[in-house]
Amino acid sequence: MTNDTTTQQGGIIARLRNRILAGIVSRRGRALFNQGQYESAIAEYSRAIELSPDSPQGYNDRGQAYDMLGNHSSAIDDYDRAVTRDPEFALAYYNRAVAHTARGNLDHAIADYTRAIEQKPDLTTAYNRRAALYRAKGEHDLANADEDQLKKINPNGAVDEYNKLIESNPKDAELYHNRGAAYGIKQMYDRALTDFNRAIELDPNYVRAYDNRGVIYAEKRIYDKALYDFDRAIQLNPSYAEAYNNRGTTYGETGDMDRAISDFSRAIDLQPDYIEAYNNRGTARLTKGDREGAASDFRRVLEVAKSPSVKKAMEKRLRELEAKGHASH
Helix, strand or coil: CCHHHHHHHHHHHHHHHHHHHHHHHHHHHHHHHHCCCHHHHHHHHHHHHHHCCCCHHHHHHHHHHHHHCCCHHHHHHHHHHHHHHCCCCHHHHHHHHHHHHHCCCHHHHHHHHHHHHHHCCCCHHHHHHHHHHHHHCCCHHHHHHHHHHHHHHCCCCHHHHHHHHHHHCCCCHHHHHHHHHHHHHCCCHHHHHHHHHHHHHHCCCCHHHHHHHHHHHHHCCCHHHHHHHHHHHHHHCCCCHHHHHHHHHHHHHCCCHHHHHHHHHHHHHHCCCCHHHHHHHHHHHHHCCCHHHHHHHHHHHHHHCCCHHHHHHHHHHHHHHHHHHHHHC
């Protein structure tokens, strides 16, 4: 055996070893992601990328963690890297579309959902989200076409996809969580609760499962259980802005505006461009008669929001506030 052949084989073995290690590190990152520890997950995914820089999966996974932190620009950069390495990576196009939507870039989002569908024609969630964007742009014929196609592919949408995955992976907490979220969107709340319960049984530190189960309890007006779940999510991850926002919403629904405002403020401290938290705090302040504070929050939404429909709604609220202020003098 020549020295060149030995060197070549050594390189192949090293790459194979690094790929295996990258998979182990990525699974650790996914566990942290499921616990809402997104910064720690990013660190693990970055290590996986160092070990296997040509693998598109690491970039996609890290992009999702950036998205959860509201850092959509870095997420898009990672999704770009993923599809550069694998131009047929449907999920990366899908995730990039979600990030573009969050930044208000609806045309880019629609283009990416289209690419995802080209690679995976039965990706029902892509049709569903693209239809919503078409409607937001007033392109109702295109939205109707997507919804018709969705019904042809699968009347039950994402739920059936997760059913198949769970059959093959019956102890995967994330799959139960995601199916629960799909049931929640369909307002099938009891089934959603069953899946979130199972996800928590499999992973008792699953922060997002507690948070989303709390949302379902709040929808069912079982506020004590909702508050318990939000408390648990925050206990597991005190930096989880979404749980504070959701708990604040629940306090608001029970009439406890002071606690609601406190939670919305904490969510904003953790995520300074959290549009929903500003809007919710503004609404709570308005309920307490604090028009000036409400107007300040609504103006902040106007500054941060990318969506034309959100901007239009905030402009209307501010005009109404101003009119009421003049009428009271």
